Amino acid sequence: MTDTVLDRFLRYVVIDTQSNAASSSQPSTDKQKNLGRLLVDELAALGLEDAHLDEHGNVYATVPGNVEKSVPVICLCSHMDTAPDFSGKDVKPQVVRAYAGGDIPLVGDPSRVIRVAEHPDLEQQIGHDIVTTDGTTLLGADDKAGIAEIISAAQYLLENPQIKHGAVKLLFTTDEEIGRGADKVDLAKLGARFGYTLDGGRIGDVENETFSADAVTIDITGVAMHPGTAKGRMENAIKIAADIVSRLPKDITPETTEGKVGFIHPTGITGAMEGAQIKLIIRDFADEGLAEKQALLRSLTESVLSEYPGSSFTFTVVQQYRNMKVVLDQHPEVMDNLIEAVKRVGLTPVQHSIRGGTDGSRLSFMGLPCPNIFTGGHAYHSPLEWISVQDMETTVRTIVELVKVWEQRAPEN
Numbered sequence: 001m002t003d004t005v006l007d008r009f010l011r012y013v014v015i016d017t018q019s020n021a022a023s024s025s026q027p028s029t030d031k032q033k034n035l036g037r038l039l040v041d042e043l044a045a046l047g048l049e050d051a052h053l054d055e056h057g058n059v060y061a062t063v064p065g066n067v068e069k070s071v072p073v074i075c076l077c078s079h080m081d082t083a084p085d086f087s088g089k090d091v092k093p094q095v096v097r098a099y100a101g102g103d104i105p106l107v108g109d110p111s112r113v114i115r116v117a118e119h120p121d122l123e124q125q126i127g128h129d130i131v132t133t134d135g136t137t138l139l140g141a142d143d144k145a146g147i148a149e150i151i152s153a154a155q156y157l158l159e160n161p162q163i164k165h166g167a168v169k170l171l172f173t174t175d176e177e178i179g180r181g182a183d184k185v186d187l188a189k190l191g192a193r194f195g196y197t198l199d200g201g202r203i204g205d206v207e208n209e210t211f212s213a214d215a216v217t218i219d220i221t222g223v224a225m226h227p228g229t230a231k232g233r234m235e236n237a238i239k240i241a242a243d244i245v246s247r248l249p250k251d252i253t254p255e256t257t258e259g260k261v262g263f264i265h266p267t268g269i270t271g272a273m274e275g276a277q278i279k280l281i282i283r284d285f286a287d288e289g290l291a292e293k294q295a296l297l298r299s300l301t302e303s304v305l306s307e308y309p310g311s312s313f314t315f316t317v318v319q320q321y322r323n324m325k326v327v328l329d330q331h332p333e334v335m336d337n338l339i340e341a342v343k344r345v346g347l348t349p350v351q352h353s354i355r356g357g358t359d360g361s362r363l364s365f366m367g368l369p370c371p372n373i374f375t376g377g378h379a380y381h382s383p384l385e386w387i388s389v390q391d392m393e394t395t396v397r398t399i400v401e402l403v404k405v406w407e408q409r410a411p412e413n
Contacts, residue, residue, distance in 0.1 A: 003155075005392045008148035009131065010093055011038075013140040018088040019081035019175045026184050027057035027081070027174035035080045039147065039172055046155055048170075056184035057174035062191075063154050064167055071166025071410040075192035075368065076153075076399065077359055078146030078199060079176030085381040086138045093139065095389070096130040106135025106383065114384050121202060121378055129389040139385035141377035146198030147172055149375060149392055153399035165403040166410065171195075173359055179213075179320055182362035194334050195370035196402070197360040201380070203391045204342060207372040208328045208335050209353040210361045211262065211283040212290050213320040218244065218301055223310040224274035235308040237276035241269055243304045244278060252293065260285050260353065264293050285323055285353065321357045324364035324371070331369045337409065338371060341402035345394055373398065 003011075015035045020028045027033065036053045043051035043061045051061035057080070065071060082088040096104060099122075104114040112135035116122045122130075133139045150170060157163055169192040173181040176199075200207055222237030245266050250256060252263050262284030269278050280297065284290040298315050305313055328334060335351075342349040360370035376391030 005148050005152040006389045012144040013091050016089045017081050019178045021178040032174045033057045059172040061170040067164045069413045071407050072193040073167045075169040075195035076150045077171040077197045078143045079173045081177050082140045083177040083381040091137045092134040099130045108134025108136040132386045135383050141387040142380040143199045145375040149395045152396045165407045176359050181359040195368045197358045197372045199358045200372045200374040203374045203376050204347040205350050205352050205374045207352050207354045209325040210357045212322045214282045215318045216280045217316045218278040219314045220276045221312045235311045236273050238271050241276040321361040324361045327364040327369050334369050337405045340405050344401040345397045
C-alpha cells in the first residue's frame with residue numbers, strides 16, 4: 001500500500017459516520033461500522049494480523065514491537081464518528097493546492113466562506129494544501145484526520161524496521177461525539193499501559209487537561225387545568241421550565257466564558273402544561289466548581305418551584321467525565337515523552353486545557369492515562385472546517401517520534 005495520509009483522509013471523510021445521542025445502542029448508528037470494516041481491511045492489508053471490529057463497532061489492532069527490551073505498550077486512539085451538530089452525509093471534500101492566501105470560498109454554498117479574519121491560522125498556511133468541504137456539510141477532520149495519521153504512522157513503522165519501538169496498540173472508537181466513546185472499550189484486550197488520543201487541533205498544541213462534566217435533567221410536574229377555569233389553579237410546567245432557564249446567571253454560560261471558567265448550559269427543553277423537562281450540562285475544571293454549579297442550579301430550581309405550591313420536580317445528575325489531569329499528573333512520563341516528540345519535529349509544544357472532553361478523559365480514569373495530541377484540524381463541527389495536508393504529515397512524523405522516544409527512554413533489561 002502506498003497511500004498518503006491525504007489519500008486515506010479523503011477516503012474516510014466521504015463515509016457518513018454521524019453518531020446519534022437519541023439512540024441507546026452502541027454504536028448509536030450502525031453506519032459507523034462501515035468505516036470500521038474498511039479500517040480493518042486496510043490494517044489487515046498492512047499485515048496487522050489481529051485487526052478486528054468488535055460488536056460495539058470499536059476497531060483494535062497491534063503494531064508488534066521489534067526490540068528485546070521491555071518498552072511500555074502505548075495506544076494510539078481516534079474516534080470514527082462525526083458530530084451531530086451539522087450534516088456529515090455526502091461530504092464533498094475539496095483540496096486547495098498551494099494555498100496562496102486570502103479567503104477560501106466554498107463552492108457548494110456561496111454564502112459560506114472561510115475568512116482569514118475569522119481563521120487567522122490560515123496566515124501560517126501559505127503554500128500548504130488545504131482541505132475543506134463544499135460548504136454543505138462538515139468535513140470530519142474531527143476525527144478522521146487522527147485515524148488517517150495513526151494508520152499512516154503505523155505503515156511507516158512497518159516499512160522501516162530499523163526504527164526500534166515497542167508494541168503499539170491502535171484503537172478506533174465509536175460515539176465519542178456523544179460522550180460514549182470509551183463505554184465499551186475492553187482495556188484488558190487492548191493491553192496498553194499508556195495512551196494518546198489523536199483528537200486535537202492546531203499543530204504543536206498538546207492537551208493534558210479537560211473539563212469535568214455532569215449532565216443534569218430537571219423533570220417538572222405542573223398542575224393541568226382547562227384554561228377557561230384555570231384562574232388561581234393552573235401551574236403550567238412549560239412556564240415553570242422557562243422561568244428556571246431565564247434565571248440562569250448570565251456570567252456562567254458558554255457564550256460568556258473562556259479559559260478556566262466553567263458554565264451551566266441548557267441543551268434542551270420539552271414539555272406540555274402538565275409536565276416539562278430541562279436538560280443541562282455543567283462544566284468546570286475543578287470538581288469543587290462542578291459541585292458549586294450543581295448546588296446553584298438546584299437552589300435556583302427550588303426557588304422557582306416555591307412559587308408554584310402545587311407543582312414538584314426531580315433533579316437527576318449523571319456524571320459524564322472528569323478532568324484527566326488528575327490522572328496524568330501521576331504519570332509525568334506520558335507528557336514528557338510527548339513534549340520531546342513534538343520538539344523533535346521542529347515544533348514548540350504548547351500545553352492547552354480542553355474546554356470539553358475526549359475519549360482520553362474517560363480512558364484515563366478507566367486506567368489508561370491518555371493525553372491529547374494535535375491533528376492539524378480547525379473549525380471542528382462546522383461547514384467551515386479545514387485542515388492542512390502538510391500539518392497532517394507533521395502529525396504523522398510526531399507519532400513516529402513519540403514511539404521512538406518511548407523505546408529510547410525505556411531501561412535496558
